[in-house]
Amino acid sequence: MSKLQDKVVIITGSSMGIGKTMAIEMAKRGAKIVLNARNKERLQKTHSELKALGYNVIAVDGDVTNLEHCENLINQAINAFGKVDVLVNNAGISTRGTIEDLNPAVFKKVMEVNYLGSVYPTQYAIPHLKKSGGSVIFISSVAAIHGIPNFSVYSSSKMALTALAESLKNELAETGVHVGIAYVGFTENDPDKKIYDTDGKIIAQPNNAVIKAEPPQNVANRIIKMIERKTFKSVFTPIGKLNAFMNRLSPSLVGKILGINYQKNKKKN
Numbered sequence: 001m002s003k004l005q006d007k008v009v010i011i012t013g014s015s016m017g018i019g020k021t022m023a024i025e026m027a028k029r030g031a032k033i034v035l036n037a038r039n040k041e042r043l044q045k046t047h048s049e050l051k052a053l054g055y056n057v058i059a060v061d062g063d064v065t066n067l068e069h070c071e072n073l074i075n076q077a078i079n080a081f082g083k084v085d086v087l088v089n090n091a092g093i094s095t096r097g098t099i100e101d102l103n104p105a106v107f108k109k110v111m112e113v114n115y116l117g118s119v120y121p122t123q124y125a126i127p128h129l130k131k132s133g134g135s136v137i138f139i140s141s142v143a144a145i146h147g148i149p150n151f152s153v154y155s156s157s158k159m160a161l162t163a164l165a166e167s168l169k170n171e172l173a174e175t176g177v178h179v180g181i182a183y184v185g186f187t188e189n190d191p192d193k194k195i196y197d198t199d200g201k202i203i204a205q206p207n208n209a210v211i212k213a214e215p216p217q218n219v220a221n222r223i224i225k226m227i228e229r230k231t232f233k234s235v236f237t238p239i240g241k242l243n244a245f246m247n248r249l250s251p252s253l254v255g256k257i258l259g260i261n262y263q264k265n266k267k268k269n
């Protein structure tokens, strides 16, 4: 029997992409799932899909940057299932553009969603996680290992989650709550995925990947392992692991390699 059997799992940003795949993989293992996202129509569609598969699932629409919505998300989970065993802070948004060019509003928005959007649900979930001895997981990125040119605010927002997780781990050390942070590698995107462009407009994720993306099922399975084994930090994908290893050995070399790649791509485009 899976360790997730009968566990109540809240996954923010779970109407599509990695969040939706995690919801399916955890539901398969007997977890009771609380879905969340802002777009009600897409959230309801995902909810119906999981229901049709026979899974025990509810959907709570809401924005992770809104405190009242986050409080409601946790309260709805308690109303429906009576406890919270796992919170996965997955909702996130990306952008690209140099620091010189990016609209200042984009810095604010990305930090709000990726950083504060992980803080707020966690704050409301902590009392319930203390009762259940559960897990809180932060979905970071391999972009948080070393600041990436053209992805400054995304890298910063995901690096901030490292400090958050490290602080929280020690704050909750005596409580039995497990804290985990996953440095997810480049993952196959949902066709509906959107990002901010340099001006702050929401655009479709450009499809110009140079690195092979891994299927979201792999990401979901690795996160499930982290919960089952109570892992603190885990870096995904061989490139992510190599990056983390090299960065421990010689951050200046990693910086140089990233710089050379950036200049090369700039000349190409």
Ligand SMILES: NC(=O)c1ccc[n+]([C@@H]2O[C@H](COP(=O)([O-])OP(=O)(O)OC[C@H]3O[C@@H](n4cnc5c(N)ncnc54)[C@H](OP(=O)(O)O)[C@@H]3O)[C@@H](O)[C@H]2O)c1
Pocket (backbone or CB within 6 Å): 012, 013, 014, 015, 016, 017, 018, 019, 036, 037, 038, 039, 040, 042, 062, 063, 064, 065, 089, 090, 091, 092, 093, 094, 113, 117, 139, 140, 141, 142, 183, 184, 185, 186, 187, 188, 189, 190, 192, 193, 194
């Ligand atoms: N894809 C990758 O290659 C990759 C790599 C490393 C890390 N990650 C991280 O993994 C996580 C999921 O990425 P993904 O590619 O699966 O993203 P995605 O396909 O764009 O899905 C994002 C999900 O989050 C929801 N969302 C966005 N903003 C929200 C908000 N303010 N409040 C509540 N829900 C919100 C979206 O629905 P609504 O728009 O309806 O709210 C959607 O359900 C993110 O944290 C991302 O940074 C992804």
